[in-house]
Amino acid sequence: MPHTKRRRLVTTAVAVSLGATALAACGSGDDSKAESGPVSLTYWTWTPGMDKVVDLWNKGPGKKEQITVTVKKQASGDTLVTKILTAHKAKKAPDLVQAEYQALPTLVSNDALADVSEDVDDVKDKFAEGVWQQTTLGTEAVYAVPQDIGPMMFYYREDLFKQYGLKVPTTWEQFAETARQLKKKAPDKDLTTFSANDSGLFAGLAQQAGAKWWSTSGDKWKVGIDDAATRKVAEFWGGLVEEGAIDNQPMYTPSWNKALNTGKQIAWVSAVWAPGTLTTAAPDTKGKWAMAPLPQWSADKDVTGSWGGSSTAVTTDSAHKEAAAKFAVWLNTDHDALNALAKEGGIYPASTSAQLSGAFSNPPAYFSNQPDFYTKAAGIAKTTAPASWGPNVNVAYTSFKDAFGAAAKNKSDFTAALRKMQDDTVADMKKQGFGVSR
Amino acid sequence: MSALAVHDAAPAAGTTPGTARRPPLRRRIALVPTLTLLLGAVYTLLPVAWVVIASTKSGHELFSTFTFLPGTGFADNIRDLDAYRGGVYWTWMGNSALYAGLGALLSTAVSAFSGYALATYRFRGRETMFNVLLAGVLMPPVILAIPQYLLLAKADLTDSYLSVLLPQILSPYGVYLARIYASAAVPADVVEAGRMDGASEWRIFTRIALPMMIPGMVTVFLFQFVAVWNNFLLPYIMLSDDEKFPLTLGLYTLLEQGANTPALYTLVITGAFLAVLPLIALFLVIQRFWSLDLLSGAVKS
Numbered sequence: 001m002p003h004t005k006r007r008r009l010v011t012t013a014v015a016v017s018l019g020a021t022a023l024a025a026c027g028s029g030d031d032s033k034a035e036s037g038p039v040s041l042t043y044w045t046w047t048p049g050m051d052k053v054v055d056l057w058n059k060g061p062g063k064k065e066q067i068t069v070t071v072k073k074q075a076s077g078d079t080l081v082t083k084i085l086t087a088h089k090a091k092k093a094p095d096l097v098q099a100e101y102q103a104l105p106t107l108v109s110n111d112a113l114a115d116v117s118e119d120v121d122d123v124k125d126k127f128a129e130g131v132w133q134q135t136t137l138g139t140e141a142v143y144a145v146p147q148d149i150g151p152m153m154f155y156y157r158e159d160l161f162k163q164y165g166l167k168v169p170t171t172w173e174q175f176a177e178t179a180r181q182l183k184k185k186a187p188d189k190d191l192t193t194f195s196a197n198d199s200g201l202f203a204g205l206a207q208q209a210g211a212k213w214w215s216t217s218g219d220k221w222k223v224g225i226d227d228a229a230t231r232k233v234a235e236f237w238g239g240l241v242e243e244g245a246i247d248n249q250p251m252y253t254p255s256w257n258k259a260l261n262t263g264k265q266i267a268w269v270s271a272v273w274a275p276g277t278l279t280t281a282a283p284d285t286k287g288k289w290a291m292a293p294l295p296q297w298s299a300d301k302d303v304t305g306s307w308g309g310s311s312t313a314v315t316t317d318s319a320h321k322e323a324a325a326k327f328a329v330w331l332n333t334d335h336d337a338l339n340a341l342a343k344e345g346g347i348y349p350a351s352t353s354a355q356l357s358g359a360f361s362n363p364p365a366y367f368s369n370q371p372d373f374y375t376k377a378a379g380i381a382k383t384t385a386p387a388s389w390g391p392n393v394n395v396a397y398t399s400f401k402d403a404f405g406a407a408a409k410n411k412s413d414f415t416a417a418l419r420k421m422q423d424d425t426v427a428d429m430k431k432q433g434f435g436v437s438r
Numbered sequence: 439m440s441a442l443a444v445h446d447a448a449p450a451a452g453t454t455p456g457t458a459r460r461p462p463l464r465r466r467i468a469l470v471p472t473l474t475l476l477l478g479a480v481y482t483l484l485p486v487a488w489v490v491i492a493s494t495k496s497g498h499e500l501f502s503t504f505t506f507l508p509g510t511g512f513a514d515n516i517r518d519l520d521a522y523r524g525g526v527y528w529t530w531m532g533n534s535a536l537y538a539g540l541g542a543l544l545s546t547a548v549s550a551f552s553g554y555a556l557a558t559y560r561f562r563g564r565e566t567m568f569n570v571l572l573a574g575v576l577m578p579p580v581i582l583a584i585p586q587y588l589l590l591a592k593a594d595l596t597d598s599y600l601s602v603l604l605p606q607i608l609s610p611y612g613v614y615l616a617r618i619y620a621s622a623a624v625p626a627d628v629v630e631a632g633r634m635d636g637a638s639e640w641r642i643f644t645r646i647a648l649p650m651m652i653p654g655m656v657t658v659f660l661f662q663f664v665a666v667w668n669n670f671l672l673p674y675i676m677l678s679d680d681e682k683f684p685l686t687l688g689l690y691t692l693l694e695q696g697a698n699t700p701a702l703y704t705l706v707i708t709g710a711f712l713a714v715l716p717l718i719a720l721f722l723v724i725q726r727f728w729s730l731d732l733l734s735g736a737v738k739s
Contacts (some may be wrong), residue, residue, distance in 0.1 A: 012683045044678060046696050051523075074696035075687075086584055090591030094678065257501035280703070283498045310696070408518060 019203070038066040039323045042094040045312075046076035047147075049344025053187075053331070056340055063331055069096070076266040076392045083107055088317060089208040095318035096328060099144060100310045101134040102203070102393040105214070107237070107313070108143050109391040114314045115141035119325035123333050126351045130386045132382040135311055137389075143313055146350035150271035151381040152204050152309030157266040157277070158369070160291040168292050174237060175295045179245040182266070192267045193247035193256070194237045196404035199397035201251075204305030205386050206235075209297055214390030220437040221429060225396060225420035231415055238407065238414025248408040257281040269309040271292065272348045272377050275364035281379070287369045293380050303385050309350065331420045348377070355381060392428050399424035486714070493711035495703045515708040522692075522702075527709055529681055530688035534667055535716065536599065537684050542608045542663035548607055549658050553616020554647055558629055570619065574610030581673050587675045599674040602684070606666050612658040619654030620647065656727040660720070667717060683712045 002305040043054065049169040051071045058068055074080050074096065081103045087111065099107060107113045120142055125131055127146050131235065134142040155169060164185045169175040179191040195201065208214070210224060211229040215222045224230070240246045247265065248257060259265040294304045312320050312328040331337050335358070338349045342359035349355060355378040364371035370376075390396075403417035403424075431438050493501065496511025503509065518525050548717055586605045587596060595601045624647045648655075662713040670686045677683055680691060691710050694701045 042678070046691070048695055072678045073691055074678070075691045076696040077694050079674070079694075082674065083678075087591075087596075087678070090596070091586050092591050092596055108630060117541065254501050261502050280497060281501070284502060308696070 013217050023068060031120055033084075039320045040066065040068045040070065041096060041318070041324050041327065043071055043096040043322060043327075044069050044072050044080070044094045045098040046072045046080070046094075047098065047341070047345040047347060050151065050341075052344050053337060053340040055328060056239075057330060058426075060336075061328070061334075065323070065326065065329060067320075069327055070230050077394040078397070081394065084112060084242060084315075085110050088315065095315060095320060095324045097306050098147070098310050098313060099313050099363065100308070101146075101306075102200075102389045103138060103315070104135065104143055105312065105391045106393065107235050108137060109333050112315055112317075113143045113277070114316045115143060116145075116321065116325040117142040119322055120145055120329050123329055126333050126353060128352060128382060128384065129352050130188060130384050131309075134387055137374075144311035145313075145325075145332045146309075146311050148309050148347035149330050149350045149384070150204075150273055150306050150348065151377065151384050152208065152269065152271045152305045152307050153274070153380055154294050155268045155270055155289055155375070156292065157263060157285065157288055157388070159288045160263055169295045170293075170405075172295045172297055173297055176236070176245065179240060180253075183245055186333055188264070190247040190265050191245070192265055192269060193249050193251065193259075194241050195249070195251035195256075196408040197250035197252065198307075199400040200307045202233070202400060202404070203387075203397075204271070204307040205233050205269070206305070206307035207387050208294060208303055209233050210385065212388045213222050213396070214388050214431075217437060220435040222437050223390065223422060223426050223429065225312050225425055231361060234414040234418045241408055241414075242411045244411075248317065248411065250302060258310040261285060268330070272381070275366040276346050279366050286366050289367065290370055291367065291373060291420050292348045293376075293383075297309075304380055306384050306387065308395075311350075312398065333365050352381075363425045390425075390429070391434065392425060392432065395428040395436075396421060396425040412414060489711050491708060493704075493708040495704070497542060499574070499703055500707075511704070512708075515704050516712075519705050519708050521710075522705060526680065527688065528682050529718075530685045531713070533599075533682060534684040534713070535678065536601050536672070537606070537669075538663045538666040541603050541666045542659050544603070545606045545609045545612055545662045546659040549609060549612035549616040550651060550655050551643075552584075552613045553618075554584075554620045554624070554643055554651065556613070556617040557620035558624065558647070568614075571610045571613050573611050575614055577610075579605075579665075579669075580713070583671045583675045586672070590676065596676055597678050597682070599682060602673050602682075605672060606662070606669070608663055609658075609665075612662055615654060615661075616651070616674075617660050619657075620651055623650045653727055656724055660724055663720065665718060685709070689713070 004144040008316075019140070038239070043050075046052075050073070056071050056072050064066060067355075074083070076098075081099070082096055084093055084099075084107065090239055093112060097107075099113075104113070115309065116138075117140065122143070128149075131146045131149055135146055154168070158167075161168065164182055166178050166181060167174070169178045172308050175191075182189055198395070201260075206229060209229040211227055212224050213227075213230070215224060232353050237246075241248045249259075256265075260268070260278070261284050263285065268278075270277070274291075279286070296302065311333055314324040314328060318324050331341070332349070333351055335354070338351055339358040341347050342349065354360070360374040363370055366375045381419075399421045400417075403420040404414065406412075407414050407417040425434055468688050488505065491506055491508050493515060494512040496514060499509040499511065520635030530591070541588065556564060582605070587601075590596050590601050590604070601662065626645060628644055628650075632646050637645070667684075668686065670690070671686070673684050673687050674690075678690065682693070689706050692709070695702070
């Protein structure tokens with residue numbers, strides 16, 4: 001009985017507050033009783049060096065509690081979500097999985113993630129509200145413990161900005177002006193590029209502008225990809241691409257690396273993890289970059305979006321949910337664990353207390369010229385706008401790549417591409433059997 | 439063979455004008471196919487050259503120096519790859535060799551048995567069976583991966599070596615090739631003669647038919663070996679323990695490390711380069727059997 005109830009709820013309205021109490025009432029508690037005897041858990045994760053962090057658990061608190069965790073390293077991305085769902089279909093999902101925030105609704109609507117609210121509620125205060133909200137999906141259940149976050153920032157070549165007499169933009173209007181000024185002074189250079197390959201970047205920019213791509217009213221979903229805020233963002237970037245003020249080539253390609261390394265592109269809208277990427281993409285320009293808050297839509301605002309970030313979740317297939325939740329809490333709140341995660345895995349922790357201690361008391365080596373890098377980053381992280389994800393983010397992302405890829409290449413209308421993204425997403429949700437209101 | 443001989447001999451003789459006129463004509467025609475083939479060779483070899491050259495570049499040089507300028511980091515790349523997580527790369531290489539080697543061997547055996555049976559014996563439903571197999575050739579293995587996973591999950595075999603080996607053993611294309619080859623290379627009268635002499639069916643197959651089928655089976659083995667070696671989706675779905683990963687999967691995890699960690703390009707490129715070497719070696723060794731293929735055809739006609 002509890003199971004059918006949950007299933008129905010989950011399929012009709014995942015991310016909603018409606019019926020949340022009922023959901024919490026028949027949550028995880030009933031199937032995982034107080035355990036005794038040794039427990040062994042498997043954990044799918046892509047974070048590099050996670051095996052070393054887990055070793056700390058297995059030798060320390062895990063030994064005491066007789067809970068052993070085994071890491072099975074995976075490749076990240078949407079394909080992992082598919083793999084988890086396939087395994088879940090065969091009731092063979094691992095006990096713990098790493099999942100990006102935007103993947104949580106998909107996993108929850110397939111009933112793959114367990115509600116661990118009873119085991120993790122007391123650590124809620126360790127995370128920013130906007131971050132925690134992504135793991136509850138707005139219900140009273142909790143489906144994951146936040147691990148890392150990716151608050152967005154503006155990176156620029158300090159030396160070249162000085163050389164061309166450019167000011168660091170604080171609003172998007174100034175950003176456009178800066179791009180134009182640069183084009184005038186050095187026609188072969190670009191301020192940055194609009195990459196139609198990175199859906200997460202666009203989602204973060206829309207999030208900053210106040211977009212709500214998925215929301216619910218009553219028992220129906222509402223898809224707002226084509227809302228005013230997102231349209232503003234699309235028109236802004238589409239306009240810059242059309243007039244040739246910025247480049248239209250995708251990021252993370254060898255030629256993009258080269259453009260950053262040789263100073264052909266002199267700025268990058270990215271997130272807190274950018275130093276790691278720049279270290280390999282643009283090794284010759286070490287120490288020449290600086291970080292600033294993301295430009296704002298109006299001068300009196302102070303808000304950012306997020307790009308990336310993930311959480312640790314317990315699956316419904318796990319036979320030891322309570323033990324798994326215990327480990328997830330330790331991994332993402334314990335001081336030593338977070339320190340090791342930062343050192344071995346290069347993550348930026350979601351836990352606010354860890355953002356300024358240990359590994360984050362000094363700037364990243366690539367940004368040694370900016371001693372207050374992480375102090376600034378922690379301040380920016382606090383301004384992260386709430387995110388709203390739906391059950392088919394992957395479809396929206398694929399549609400983004402197709403539609404915006406073509407639009408960026410042809411320098412054509414971005415709003416038409418946005419409409420296509422909206423229509424594709426709605427059509428897919430209807431096909432999956434979700435109620436969608438217009 | 440004979441055409442080549444004439445072609446070589448004709449200019450040397452050079453006596454009759456009739457034969458003297460023909461060779462230049464042949465040569466002019468050969469220009470177009472030669473150019474086409476050369477173009478094809480460049481098209482296919484250029485990416486290989488890129489991998490070879492890129493694998494010699496250090497991470498620093500990879501994106502900053504001219505594409506086809508060899509770098510200085512080859513030894514370091516190999517060392518880094520070897521050091522990565524305690525040499526897990528070599529485990530992947532061993533796994534790939536196991537999946538591809540054993541898988542292709544078993545698959546070739548199954549193909550040889552069934553191909554021979556389909557070619558020599560007449561029984562009810564033979565054509566139906568063959569047609570079903572032909573339909574299987576048209577079915578891309580990719581779409582079977584998930585059903586196969588769900589089946590093997592029922593048998594509790596997922597995340598094991600068997601889960602990758604078992605589905606690859608039956609190769610419809612291999613059976614199809616084996617049947618075509620057996621019916622062409624093993625004459626019915628040879629089988630009949632064996633029976634007259636009182637040999638058992640098993641003996642006829644192993645002692646008479648199989649040796650005649652060897653060149654064809656080498657082709658099946660090679661096809662299957664390359665297919666398994668390069669297979670991605672099946673092991674991706676089946677395996678979660680990265681100690682059991684084949685190379686394709688292992689290199690993929692190096693590329694997709696999450697948004698906050700850059701892809702390990704130099705390791706992946708060096709790894710991909712090393713992963714091609716066994717395939718090249720295999721082709722060089724097995725070429726011998728292919729010339730044998732031409733020869734046996736000549737003898738028969």
